[in-house]
Amino acid sequence: MLRDSRLRPLPLRAVALVLAAALLAGCGDGDSEAKADPSDTVAAPANGVCRVLTPEDVAETSNASPVVACAEPHTAQTFAVGDLPESFADAEQDDRRLGAFAYRACSKAFTEFLEADQSTVMRTVLSWAWFRPSEKAWDKGARWYRCDLIGGGEQSASYVDLPEDAAGMLEGKPDDQWMACVAGPSVPNAPRIPCSEKHDWRAVTTIKVGDADDPYPGDRKVEVTTRDYCSRSVSAWLQYPVSYDFAYTWFREAEWEAGNRRSVCWAKTAR
Structure with a gap:
């Protein structure tokens, strides 16, 4: 048996009740939303x-x-x-x-x-x-x-x-505006700026100083390992000049516990 699925008008009294309920609900919801912290x-x-x-x-x-x-x-x-x-x-x-x-x-x-x-x-x-x-x-x-x-x-x-x-924006060779450099005499604690701006230092390589399950080896071990690697890595990046300046940033136990295992090597490359 076929049923007529068309909408039928509500009786006038039903319409009035529906509208009244909607107005009351709307007022209540509005007050609640106004008070709610998103x-x-x-x-x-x-x-x-x-x-x-x-x-x-x-x-x-x-x-x-x-x-x-x-x-x-x-x-x-x-x-x-x-x-x-x-x-x-x-x-x-x-x-x-x-x-x-x-x-x-x-x-x-x-x-x-x-x-x-x-x-x-x-x-x-x-x-x-x-x-x-x-x-x-x-x-x-x-x-x-x-x-x-x-x-x-x-x-x-x-x-x-x-x-x-921003999806995929660092794919391949990223634009200098998204890469980290530093302007000033030293790197530690200096604000990072885009390498598209005038700078004195550029972050050029990183070193992995431990595996995920390794215990923290101590500040001295991490720093020495980072320093020795960055000395060689920056020299190679600069194509083995007779003299050069390099810097490094490394992370202590709190960052290690959070999961970081990499230090960053910086080359002095005034621009």
């Missing part, structure tokens, strides 16, 4: 979207900055979103293990997203930041993480705008 949202954020983030935003553990069209100026693009492992089901929102997990997850996704090797991503002015649910969302059961590509690093006073789609 950072307390339990649902995982969208991947691939863009935002205008500042160093102050990145300093926070949670973020709910408005999404902007990637065709508009933006300083961040989300490149990975996922659920945290079951091991964090009963963890606190500030559990220290979260940092080590995020380092592994975001570092891997960062390298893949930019289509670069580990040495290149260690020598770029680009970086990544990760965010977790707010304390309220965490208490409600939210267990996700978000990795954002950032147009700058830890020492940046502000971030530069990214391309409309």
Whole structure:
């Protein structure tokens, strides 16, 4: 037997009741949304979207900055979103293990997203930041993480705008505007600037100073290994000059525990 599936008009009294219910629901929802903090949202954020983030935003553990069209100026693009492992089901929102997990997850996704090797991503002015649910969302059961590509690093006073789609932007030989250099007499603690700007030092190679499962060998061992390798590596990069200047940046136990195993070699190449 065929049924008539066409819509039929509601009786006038039914229409009035529906409209009244809708108005009441709308008022209630509006008040609730006005009071709700978007950072307390339990649902995982969208991947691939863009935002205008500042160093102050990145300093926070949670973020709910408005999404902007990637065709508009933006300083961040989300490149990975996922659920945290079951091991964090009963963890606190500030559990220290979260940092080590995020380092592994975001570092891997960062390298893949930019289509670069580990040495290149260690020598770029680009970086990544990760965010977790707010304390309220965490208490409600939210267990996700978000990795954002950032147009700058830890020492940046502000971030530069990214391309409309940053995927693959370090593939092949990256443009100098995305590679790390330093202007000034020394490298340690100096702000990184794009190599497209006037500079005195360029990050040219990296050295892997240990494997993933290795215990931390100690500050002295890491520094000496880095120094000796960088001396040879920079000489080769400069095509074995009679004299040359080199520098190196290396990371201590906290970064090792987070998952970093590479130091960076710098050549003095005034431009």
